[in-house]
Amino acid sequence: MESQTQQTYWITGASSGIGQALSTELAKQGHKLIVSSRKREELDKLRSKFPDLIEVLPCDVSNRQEMENLFGTKMPELKSLDGIFLCAGVCEYIDLPDFNLDAFQRVFSVNYHGTVYSCAAAHPLLSQSAVQNQGKKKPFIVGLCSMSSYLGFPRAEAYGASKAAMAYFLDSLRADVGDIIDVIPVYMGFVETPMTAQNNFPMPFIISAEQAAKGILKQFRKRPLRINFPLRLHLVLSFFSKLQRLWYLSVIPRMRRSGSNI
Numbered sequence: 001m002e003s004q005t006q007q008t009y010w011i012t013g014a015s016s017g018i019g020q021a022l023s024t025e026l027a028k029q030g031h032k033l034i035v036s037s038r039k040r041e042e043l044d045k046l047r048s049k050f051p052d053l054i055e056v057l058p059c060d061v062s063n064r065q066e067m068e069n070l071f072g073t074k075m076p077e078l079k080s081l082d083g084i085f086l087c088a089g090v091c092e093y094i095d096l097p098d099f100n101l102d103a104f105q106r107v108f109s110v111n112y113h114g115t116v117y118s119c120a121a122a123h124p125l126l127s128q129s130a131v132q133n134q135g136k137k138k139p140f141i142v143g144l145c146s147m148s149s150y151l152g153f154p155r156a157e158a159y160g161a162s163k164a165a166m167a168y169f170l171d172s173l174r175a176d177v178g179d180i181i182d183v184i185p186v187y188m189g190f191v192e193t194p195m196t197a198q199n200n201f202p203m204p205f206i207i208s209a210e211q212a213a214k215g216i217l218k219q220f221r222k223r224p225l226r227i228n229f230p231l232r233l234h235l236v237l238s239f240f241s242k243l244q245r246l247w248y249l250s251v252i253p254r255m256r257r258s259g260s261n262i
């Protein structure tokens with residue numbers, strides 16, 4: 001990735017989509033990986049491709065009890081982590097007037113609380129890596145957020161808000177631990193994965209999971225404060241975030257008619 005030295009990374013949401021593609025790229029680069037998600041069979045399939053590099057650690061990131069002392073309980077031999085990629089996530093859309101409060105709870109419990117629990121679980125191991133490296137090479141937290149946070153999107157009251165909360169959490173965490181751990185939210189556009197396979201609306205500038213993984217890792221090399229990928233959607237949405245009246249009066253009505261969101 002950023003050097004030839006073998007590093008040890010934890011990747012959540014590794015059983016599918018972007019997390020799986022990132023795991024494959026990083027294993028090809030020779031790094032050691034601990035891969036997590038709920039479906040053990042999918043993780044085992046990934047491991048079978050790189051048996052010397054990958055260890056599986058099935059867990060439900062939304063389960064606070066399971067996540068508390070996750071590594072101490074399930075991998076007591078692990079002493080440090082060089083970085084983590086938080087890719088576990090779910091998306092459910094809201095169809096008003098049904099506020100579907102259960103959907104809000106499910107989405108927040110994985111996307112927001114799951115992120116917090118994962119960071120809490122990994123923090124001692126990342127700090128240990130910072131001590132060992134004596135500031136020469138900072139450990140990191142990379143979290144998959146969403147460009148849906150830039151503006152209000154129809155039907156995204158639960159998903160978009162959970163990703164905005166996740167991004168804020170990561171920014172705030174950087175303010176506290178940034179001197180020893182790099183914290184990098186990834187504002188992601190549309191990626192072809194099982195998550196977006198449910199969408200029946202146009203997804204501008206959609207890219208493959210492999211393109212997403214390569215793009216994230218390329219931008220990551222410079223350790224930016226945030227990653228925006230792909231750039232074209234970032235530019236379009238940034239433009240409208242400066243001209244919100246135009247967004248809500250002109251773009252959103254057209255999106256609503258086509259059942260669109262992000």
Ligand SMILES: NC(=O)c1ccc[n+]([C@@H]2O[C@H](COP(=O)([O-])OP(=O)(O)OC[C@H]3O[C@@H](n4cnc5c(N)ncnc54)[C@H](OP(=O)(O)O)[C@@H]3O)[C@@H](O)[C@H]2O)c1
Pocket residue numbers: 012013014015016017018019036037038039040042059060061062086087088089090091110114144145146147188189190191192193194195196
């Ligand atoms: N695809 C996009 O267009 C897009 C855009 C912006 C942001 N993102 C974000 O990118 C991340 C990856 O999304 P994706 O598109 O790759 O989706 P995906 O293919 O559906 O993958 C989601 C991953 O999260 C895991 N997961 C879900 N709930 C979990 C839980 N409770 N505990 C542990 N793991 C859990 C799933 O594995 P199990 O089912 O095995 O648990 C799976 O590995 C998500 O955070 C998503 O919000 C995606």
